[in-house]
Amino acid sequence: xxxxxxxxxxxxxxxxxxxxxxxxxxxxxxxxxxxxxxxxxxxxxxxxxxxxxxxxxxxxxxxxxxxxxxxxxxxxxxxxxxxxxxxxxxxxxxxxxxxxxxxxxxxxxxxxxxxxxxxxxxxxxxxxxxxxxxxxxxxxxxxxxxxxxxxxxxxxxxxxxxxxxxxxxxxxxxxxxxxxxxxxxxxxxxxxxxxxxxxxxxxxxxxxxxxxxxxxxxxxxxxxxxxxxxxxxxxxxxxxxxxxxxxxxxxxxxxxxxxxxxxxxxxxxxxxxxxxxxxxxxxxxxxxxxxxxxxxxxxxxxxxxxxxxxxxxxxxxxxxxxxxxxxxxxxxxxxxxxxxxxxxxxxxxxxxxxxxxxxxxxxxxxxxxxxxxxxxxxxxxxxxxxxxxxxxxxxxxxxxxxxxxxxxxxxxxxxxxxxxxxxxxxxxxxxxxxxxx
Amino acid sequence: xxxxxxxxxxxxxxxxxxxxxxxxxxxxxxxxxxxxxxxxxxxxxxxxxxxxxxxxxxxxxxxxxxxxxxxxxxxxxxxxxxxxxxxxxxxxxxxxxxxxxxxxxxxxxxxxxxxxxxxxxxxxxxxxxxxxxxxxxxxxxxxxxxxxxxxxxxxxxxxxxxxxxxxxxx
Numbered sequence: 038x039x040x041x042x043x044x045x046x047x048x049x050x051x052x053x054x055x056x057x058x059x060x061x062x063x064x065x066x067x068x069x070x071x072x073x074x075x076x077x078x079x080x081x082x083x084x085x086x087x088x089x090x091x092x093x094x095x096x097x098x099x100x101x102x103x104x105x106x107x108x109x110x111x112x113x114x115x116x117x118x119x120x121x122x123x124x125x126x127x128x129x130x131x132x133x134x135x136x137x138x139x140x141x142x143x144x145x146x147x148x149x150x151x152x153x154x155x156x157x158x159x160x161x162x163x164x165x166x167x168x169x170x171x172x173x174x175x176x177x178x179x180x181x182x183x184x185x186x187x188x189x190x191x192x193x194x195x196x197x198x199x200x201x202x203x204x205x206x207x208x209x210x211x212x213x214x215x216x217x218x219x220x221x222x223x224x225x226x227x228x229x230x231x232x233x234x235x236x237x238x239x240x241x242x243x244x245x246x247x248x249x250x251x252x253x254x255x256x257x258x259x260x261x262x263x264x265x266x267x268x269x270x271x272x273x274x275x276x277x278x279x280x281x282x283x284x285x286x287x288x289x290x291x292x293x294x295x296x297x298x299x300x301x302x303x304x305x306x307x308x309x310x311x312x313x314x315x316x317x318x319x320x321x322x323x324x325x326x327x328x329x330x331x332x333x334x335x336x337x338x339x340x341x342x343x344x345x346x347x348x349x350x351x352x353x354x355x356x357x358x359x360x361x362x363x364x365x366x367x368x369x370x371x372x373x374x375x376x377x378x379x380x381x382x383x384x385x386x387x388x389x390x391x392x393x394x395x396x397x398x399x400x401x402x403x404x405x406x407x408x409x410x411x412x413x414x415x416x417x418x419x420x421x422x423x424x425x426x427x428x429x430x431x432x433x434x435x436x437x438x439x440x441x442x443x444x445x446x447x448x449x450x451x452x453x454x455x456x457x458x459x460x461x462x463x464x465x466x467x468x469x470x471x472x473x474x
Numbered sequence: 475x476x477x478x479x480x481x482x483x484x485x486x487x488x489x490x491x492x493x494x495x496x497x498x499x500x501x502x503x504x505x506x507x508x509x510x511x512x513x514x515x516x517x518x519x520x521x522x523x524x525x526x527x528x529x530x531x532x533x534x535x536x537x538x539x540x541x542x543x544x545x546x547x548x549x550x551x552x553x554x555x556x557x558x559x560x561x562x563x564x565x566x567x568x569x570x571x572x573x574x575x576x577x578x579x580x581x582x583x584x585x586x587x588x589x590x591x592x593x594x595x596x597x598x599x600x601x602x603x604x605x606x607x608x609x610x611x612x613x614x615x616x617x618x619x620x621x622x623x624x625x626x627x628x629x630x631x632x633x634x635x636x637x638x639x640x641x642x643x644x
Contacts, residue, residue, distance in 0.1 A: 057575065060568050061557035063550035066576035073582050089587040089616050096537060097530045102508065105501055105536060283512055286529075290508035315498040323497070323540030324549050330537060331579075378551050420555045 041078055043342040050075040050338065064381045069331040075338040088334065095333040096326075099286055100205065100212055104329075105322035106289035107197045111153030112314045113296040117305050119267050120162035123148050126260035128170075132252050136238030136245040139180050140231045142167040143188040147227040150192030151271045152296070154199040155321065156379075156416050160189025160424045165431040175246040178436055183444030184234055186428045187452070188227065190416045193379065194409045195223035196275055197289065200383055203329065204405045207336065207387045211402075212285045213278045214470040218406045220275075222466050226413065226455045233451050266302070270295045279473055325380050332384035345392035352393060359397055363460070366390045370408060374415025378423060382415060383408060399463075406466045410456045417445040479632070486625045487546065493622050494543035497536040504532045523604045531612045538619025542626040563641055566634045573627050573634075580624040587617030 050071040057067035076084045114120075127141035127148075134140060146163045153159065164185040171181035193200045196216035205212035238245040274292045277283040283291070300306045339345065352362055369390065373382045387408070394404045416424045419442050429438045459466050511525040544550055557565055593599075595610040 057572065058553050059556050060572050061552050061554055061565075062572035062576065063545075063552045065550060066572065066579060069579035069583075070575050073579055085582055086586050086589065088582055089590050089613070092583075093534065093590075093613060093616060096534050098533070099526050099530055102504060102529050102533050105533070106505060106508065109501065109505060282516070287508055287512045290505055291512060293505050294509050315501060316494075319494065319498050319501060319536070319540050320544060320547060320549050322501070323537065323544040324551060326533075326537040327541050327544065328551060376553065376555070381551065421553070 043079065043344075044347060046075055046078045047339070047342045047344045047347065049078065050342075054335075064377075065327045065331040068328070068335045068385070072331065072334040072338045075342065079338075079341060091334055091337045092330050095337075096330055098206060099284070100202065101326075101329070103197075103202050103212065103284075103286040103289045104199060104325060105318060106286065106293055107154040107199060107202070108322050108325075109314070109318045110197070110289060110292040110296050111155055111158045112318045113293060113300060114149075114152045114267075115158055115162060116310055116314060117296070117300055117303055119152070119264075119299070120145070120149055121166050122260075122263040123267070124163055124167050124170075126257075126264045129252050129257045129260045132248050132250070134235065135242065135247060136180065136234045137248060138167070138171045138174060138176065139184040139234045139238070139245060142171070142185045143191075143227055143230050143234070146185060146188035147191045147195060147223065148267070148271070150195035150223065151197075151275065152267055152292075153192055154197045154202075156190040156193050157423055157427045159192040160185060160427045161431055163189060164428050168428070168432050171245075172433065174248060177244045178440050179444035180234070180238065180244040181444075182428055182432060182436060182441050183446075183448060184230060186424050186441060186445040187413075187417055187448035188230060189424050189427070190413045191223055191227055193412050193416070194219045194226060196220065196278070197285070197292070198409065199325070200379055200409055200412050201405065202285065203325075203380060203383050204387060204408060206329075207332070207384060208391050208401050208405060210405055213281075214402055214473065215405050215409075216275070216285060217279055217473055218402055218466050218470040219409055221469055222406055222410055222455065222459055225458070225465075226410070226452065229451050229455055230448060233447065237447075266299050270299065281473060328380055329384060332381075335385070336388040339388050345389060348389065349393055349396050362393065362397060363399075366393055367407065367411060367456075367460075370411045371414060374411060375418045376421055377415075378421065379412040379415050382412065400467070402470060403463045403467055407456065407460060410452065410459060413452045414449050414456075418449060483629055483632070486622075486629050489622055490542045490546055490626055493539040493619070497539035497543075500532050500536045500539070504529055504536070507532075527601065527603055527605050527607065531607070531615075534612065534615050538615050539622075541619055542622040545623060545626050545630070563638065566638050566641075570631050570634050573631050577624055577627050580620050580627065583620040584617045584624065587613070587620065591617060 053071040053074060054067050057070065058064065073085065123145035124141060127144040128138050131137040131141045142163055146159045149159045149163060167185050168181050192198065196219050198216065198219055201215035201219060202212050204210065205215050270292060273295060274288045277288045277291065278285055357365065370382060370386050373386055391401060391404060395401060416422050419425065425438060425441050425445060428441050507525055507529055511522060515521040557568060591610050591614045594613050599609040601607040601609055
């Protein structure tokens with residue numbers, strides 16, 4: 038039996054994890070193998086007997102069932118043309134405003150976010166027709182791509198959100214409360230983006246030429262006709278959670294059945310489409326759940342090693358002020374978000390950083406929402422910003438990935454401003470979940 | 475020799491596809507079961523005892539049964555910023571090294587997982603709920619799914635070696 042103190046083992050496994058990651062090992066493998074090494078060094082070969090049990094017990098969670106179900110709901114919605122209907126309706130209602138189409142892409146992405154939980158779906162759906170439409174109307178490259186790239190990520194913050202389910206599960210926080218808590222920050226962020234677009238387009242009219250087509254109130258009202266089923270679905274899913282009628286998992290199943298009904302009504306389903314929906318859902322869910330599985334093991338090892346306590350002691354010894362500690366923690370999350378996908382960021386950073394935050398006297402619901410806002414930045418900052426590549430995929434070829442990175446950059450600052458608001462005024466995001474039934 | 479290799483390759487891929495199709499079916503069941511439960515509870519005021527527990531088992535099932543397929547589609551998330559800058563040959567070597575390391579993790583899961591299953595079977599463990607589900611069945615999902623993942627990793631290493639040989643030829 039090797040005798041090593043927990044501090045050394047912690048450093049070894051964290052270094053191993055990053056080395057493996059840099060070598061291109063899948064995240065689940067890097068987490069798994071460094072956990073196994075950690076357990077072996079701490080408890081010897083006998084300790085490894087606990088590995089399957091730890092995974093089994095923690096994966097066995099009804100809350101987690103919401104992950105595949107919400108992904109399924111998103112995929113079912115994806116095959117309807119709800120995305121384009123939302124954008125058309127929003128652009129008819131906003132057509133008088135300068136930069137109206139860009140604003141419409143934000144609004145439709147936000148509403149789409151309330152129907153699905155992953156950031157890429159929103160960006161891909163809204164982007165694929167909003168971007169060509171804006172370019173056709175003479176919008177500049179940056180105004181045509183930037184807003185959609187950033188607003189597509191709103192689905193991470195606006196419930197249902199996969200980020201919140203995963204956070205809730207690791208942090209032992211109510212997913213329902215996180216969902217409801219994400220509503221106000223999500224809407225605030227959408228409004229801040231719209232205001233930013235308005236100001237920039239007013240200052241530089243070349244970015245977004247004014248639309249000249251005549252839009253009547255009749256057209257506007259008619260556009261709502263195709264949108265209302267999705268609004269009802271949003272109300273059912275979120276209302277059910279808010280009023281305490283059902284758990285997020287049950288709401289997800291209701292959402293799936295509801296979106297199937299919309300599909301049936303629009304006659305967009307056939308066997309091939311159905312198989313595609315289930316296959317894509319399984320790909321995404323399998324990938325996320327498997328990372329989750331080994332992240333659970335990693336979290337278990339860190340608890341065994343008492344890593345969070347050691348970190349807290351270290352920070353106390355450094356005598357950092359409350360603000361410094363908070364900035365440090367959020368800085369780490371932002372930095373990780375630049376290099377990793379958000380699923381890994383949430384699952385790896387939470388067990389390490391949450392104890393520090395709780396030790397400062399903050400609440401884990403608030404921190405979860407802060408992490409959610411931080412993830413908004415993570416998906417649009419290079420080198421690993423999933424939304425950037427998604428938008429590149431749905432844009433015309435002459436728009437380069439560099440153009441998209443630059444066009445999304447101002448929105449990183451809008452999000453940073455939003456983050457600071459909710460850090461300064463925690464009541465803003467804690468108020469609504471406090472009123473839940 | 476070449477024929478046997480191709481046969482092994484094909485059979486592992488078939489098992490992987492089969493496991494994936496089973497997990498898709500599991501997903502459909504999951505949706506129907508949770509929805510059914512909502513209706514039964516709120517409309518008929520008659521909640522069932524098995525729904526929550528069975529959906530948890532199904533979740534474990536779809537997670538582990540789809541893992542090998544996600545690998546064969548190369549969709550397990552990894553960080554490629556650094557690796558992408560390396561020459562192809564080194565990239566292939568690195569992939570073999572990391573694959574072997576992940577296989578070590580898989581082996582631990584399979585080996586210890588099998589012990590857990592045997593213990594649950596011999597000891598006659600059942601879930602502590604009213605369903606009284608025999609636990610060796612649900613425990614066996616982890617070693618089984620991981621075994622398919624391990625087999626798929628062997629195929630992956632084989633493919634990498636083949637690509638390395640092809641690279642040498644050219």
